[in-house]
Ligand SMILES: O=P(O)(O)OC[C@H]1O[C@H](OP(=O)(O)OP(=O)(O)O)[C@H](O)[C@@H]1O
Ligand code: HPA
């Protein structure tokens with residue numbers, strides 16, 4: 001595990017990568033361009049909660065109207081403890097994917113250690129797995145993504161951010 005297990009993953013990450021709504025929308029559209037040649041897809045499976053936003057944008061661009069969710073929670077979010085599946089794929093979606101996920105598109109906002117992706121891949125081994133961002137540890141689990149950031153980078157998504165005052169650089173701000 002990491003050098004400072006008492007710190008959260010966010011606190012351990014040395015670099016910050018804040019993403020605006022505009023940037024996120026652009027990156028989701030770029031992701032859809034890449035996915036065009038991998039489809040067509042019968043349905044999208046969003047990994048909640050972070051996958052809901054890119055799934056909505058990708059679904060709109062691809063014209064997919066069947067959207068399902070896999071709901072996953074960490075027992076202890078900060079320490080990235082054990083994952084718990086709160087809701088799996090519905091029977092209707094499983095049928096659409098011929099039981100293996102073929103023709104389904106799984107969408108998440110990012111892959112970090114790959115733990116979440118591994119869990120969902122095991123449910124739907126033949127599905128296409130797409131994320132907007134990827135870190136090196138999780139990258140091998142993803143079929144299509146847009147931007148890679150280093151493992152020690154924390155990505156701040158627009159739905160977790162708010163506008164706040166920034167001190168001038170001459171006062172020591174980075
Ligand atoms: O590759 P991993 O190390 O598993 O991390 C990636 C997962 O972590 C985040 O979700 P999180 O569990 O924080 O929940 P949320 O989507 O509900 O915010 C993110 O949305 C991915 O699903
Ligand atoms: O870099 C990240 N940002 C936001 N949520 C996350 N969950 C795992 N890694 C990250």
Ligand SMILES: [Mg+2]
Pocket residue numbers: 047048049050051108
């Ligand atoms: Mg998530």
